[in-house]
Amino acid sequence: MLRLLLLLAILLPASAGAELDADEAWIRHLPPAVPVRAGYVVITNPSSKPVTIVAAASPAFARVEFHRSVERDGQMQMQRVESVTIEPGARLAFEPGGLHLMLIEPRSKLKPGDLVELELRLDDGQILRLEMAVHK
Amino acid sequence: MNKSSLTIIALAALAVGFAASWYLAEQRPVELEAGHYFGEQARALPAFELVAHDQRPFAREDFNGHWSLLFFGYTHCPDICPITLQALADAVGQIGDADVRDALRVYFVSIDPERDSPAQLAEYVAYFNPGFTGLTAPLENLRPLTRALGIAHDFRNKTDDATAYDVDHSSAIVLINPNAEFAGIFGAPHDPAVLARDLTRIVEHG
Numbered sequence: 287m288l289r290l291l292l293l294l295a296i297l298l299p300a301s302a303g304a305e306l307d308a309d310e311a312w313i314r315h316l317p318p319a320v321p322v323r324a325g326y327v328v329i330t331n332p333s334s335k336p337v338t339i340v341a342a343a344s345p346a347f348a349r350v351e352f353h354r355s356v357e358r359d360g361q362m363q364m365q366r367v368e369s370v371t372i373e374p375g376a377r378l379a380f381e382p383g384g385l386h387l388m389l390i391e392p393r394s395k396l397k398p399g400d401l402v403e404l405e406l407r408l409d410d411g412q413i414l415r416l417e418m419a420v421h422k
Numbered sequence: 423m424n425k426s427s428l429t430i431i432a433l434a435a436l437a438v439g440f441a442a443s444w445y446l447a448e449q450r451p452v453e454l455e456a457g458h459y460f461g462e463q464a465r466a467l468p469a470f471e472l473v474a475h476d477q478r479p480f481a482r483e484d485f486n487g488h489w490s491l492l493f494f495g496y497t498h499c500p501d502i503c504p505i506t507l508q509a510l511a512d513a514v515g516q517i518g519d520a521d522v523r524d525a526l527r528v529y530f531v532s533i534d535p536e537r538d539s540p541a542q543l544a545e546y547v548a549y550f551n552p553g554f555t556g557l558t559a560p561l562e563n564l565r566p567l568t569r570a571l572g573i574a575h576d577f578r579n580k581t582d583d584a585t586a587y588d589v590d591h592s593s594a595i596v597l598i599n600p601n602a603e604f605a606g607i608f609g610a611p612h613d614p615a616v617l618a619r620d621l622t623r624i625v626e627h628g
Binding site: 319 | 497592611
């Protein structure tokens with residue numbers, strides 16, 4: 287049931303400028319002994335110019351990185367991705383088994399149902415904010 | 423030849439026919455929707471010494487008597503490992519026949535023994551299914567098993583920062599038969615419904 291939970295958020299820029307839509311933003315709940323989590327979100331760019339996300343941060347985690355799970359010769363690898371660009375009208379999915387947010391060192395015990403704030407920094411310095419729901 | 427002896431011959435022929443078709447059906451290799459089942463070509467495993475999440479030693483002979491599914495990973499892997507363990511938990515949950523479920527064991531084998539203590543594995547595997555077993559061992563003890571199964575695993579960017587390194591690893595699920603032999607393999611992505619049907623076929627006809 288929780289999987290159906292859909293978070294629809296318009297990402298609000300701190301100042302006027304680029305705008306992105308975020309959908310299905312969630313963090314996979316894991317036992318507290320594990321110090322990393324994967325986060326997923328579908329981002330669309332309704333604007334008429336490309337938007338590049340260069341960094342992410344969250345008050346709930348020490349660090350946030352972009353990672354991609356890649357299969358090569360039957361081996362899964364995690365590759366760090368420095369930035370992602372969303373073309374005008376395009377959709378970018380951070381999704382299980384592919385591109386994902388790598389959320390490192392939770393600052394507190396997260397439990398299903400918690401909402402976590404995520405900030406995305408764009409290449410022009412703008413910060414966009416969204417909420418991610420923790421669930422299994 | 424009288425009528426009754428002809429009947430007996432006919433019945434005997436029928437019985438032979440039934441026996442032959444039953445025998446052929448039993449011998450027919452199990453066909454899977456996903457993955458490969460080796461059947462008669464199952465390969466013996468070398469001896470190995472691992473540690474289970476309850477701190478007990480775990481050896482090749484512990485695979486005897488049931489069908490085992492092995493997935494190799496590490497708890498600091500936030501994407502593929504939880505996806506695969508959840509798929510295994512969902513697959514086992516979708517098997518309708520309790521006898522088939524009881525014949526199966528699921529093992530998560532850590533290829534990152536420095537960070538994954540048995541206690542850590544206990545908490546991790548139980549999160550997905552309390553019946554799953556976590557296994558670990560120093561790498562030199564793990565190698566005989568992973569080599570025999572063709573499971574590659576390599577550390578990358580390993581530093582002293584425990585959160586900073588990744589371990590490349592196979593995404594396959596390995597099948598071990600009740601004689602402790604390497605009996606099959608399922609490649610990713612893993613669909614729980616397909617796995618549930620394939621595992622039922624293997625346990626019933628393998």
